[in-house]
Amino acid sequence: MKPATGSTSDDGVGCQPMNVALAAGGLKPVSGFRLVVPTGNTVVRAAGIDDLGTNHSISISAPFVSILPVGAQFATITDDPPNGWVIALKPGLPGQASQDACDAIPKWTRFWDPFLSETAETLNALLHADLIDAACADAFADVVSVHIAVRYGHCAGAAGPPLPLTRQRLTRIEAFVREHIAETILVEHLAVLVHMSASNFARAFKMATGTPPHLYVTLERVKFARTMLREETIPLVDVGARAGFQTQQHFTEVFHRYDGMTPRAFRLAHRSADR
Known part of the structure; x- marks a missing residue:
């Protein structure tokens, strides 16, 4: 080095x-x-x-x-x-x-x-x-x-209405989130993909999808975690990390908030349903 x-x-x-x-x-x-x-x-x-x-x-x-x-x-x-x-x-x-x-x-x-x-x-x-x-x-x-x-800067996109997001632009954002799900993803990262300021992008994204971009990324992390939890060979701590959660506690809290059960309970329930 x-x-x-x-x-x-x-x-x-x-x-x-x-x-x-x-x-x-x-x-x-x-x-x-x-x-x-x-x-x-x-x-x-x-x-x-x-x-x-x-x-x-x-x-x-x-x-x-x-x-x-x-x-x-x-x-x-x-x-x-x-x-x-x-x-x-x-x-x-x-x-x-x-x-x-x-x-x-x-x-x-x-x-x-x-x-x-x-x-x-x-x-x-x-x-x-x-x-x-x-x-x-x-x-x-x-x-x-x-x-x-x-x-x-804070002044970026302060004036003017948000431009609509086309299906092509939304697809580009979705692909980026899937590819980088294990990494930190900020609104600024997504905004530059479609050549918009962060503030305009956040408004346009919510207008197009009904969901704020931060919540969209979180839900994609939870969805990805569900897929991995069905794989018995992946340890719970690795599931959280691969889905982009910073700590195991944060992973458990967020997963429980949106799925109504902990990751461990989800895995056990899925295991029981397959029998």
Whole structure:
């Protein structure tokens, strides 16, 4: 595992290739957040403590990205040269929206954002063609900062009615939830799949399905857990983890709330019904 070291520009704004960010010198403490965008087969492991004293640890690989506080420690988990970008998000772009975004952006979790993925590929192409310098890279950092502020800030989608969700868009959301059911899934993750702000998406999703997106994900977790509980070979603790519940107690509480019995009772009842 390679320790995370490197440097950023004096004002804390920087857009650096992953191998440069992991070079000797040490990551400079600056205000704001860093966007970690692995590309290729690079896997980044990040760890740290938030302002509330909660420990966090995640692994990030393409096509997912993660926004991390500047105090987070991160490293690649293989000896291969790391590919991707580390972008220090600049506060104040555009104005108050960027400050508000600090409270709304999905920190300490993986999420997929098509714009950020395309940006990383563009940066890779410029780097390989030797067509990028520090000023150009930091200009990309400014653009990414604006995108984060507008997409995830509190002001995102504040004006205008929610657009309807088509069947095609709903199918895309359903497929994403099934594929990533074991992971943390935030409203922001689902919103970027259909190019909407989180607030507009939440209203549009409830309008289309009658169910808030958070409840939909929870019910899908319960449904997936039911399927696994019918398999006698899967331990109860593994069922909860595979269905995306953070603890066994949380799994038991949520399952009982929506099924009227504990996971163990459900398994026993199913076993009796098959006899």
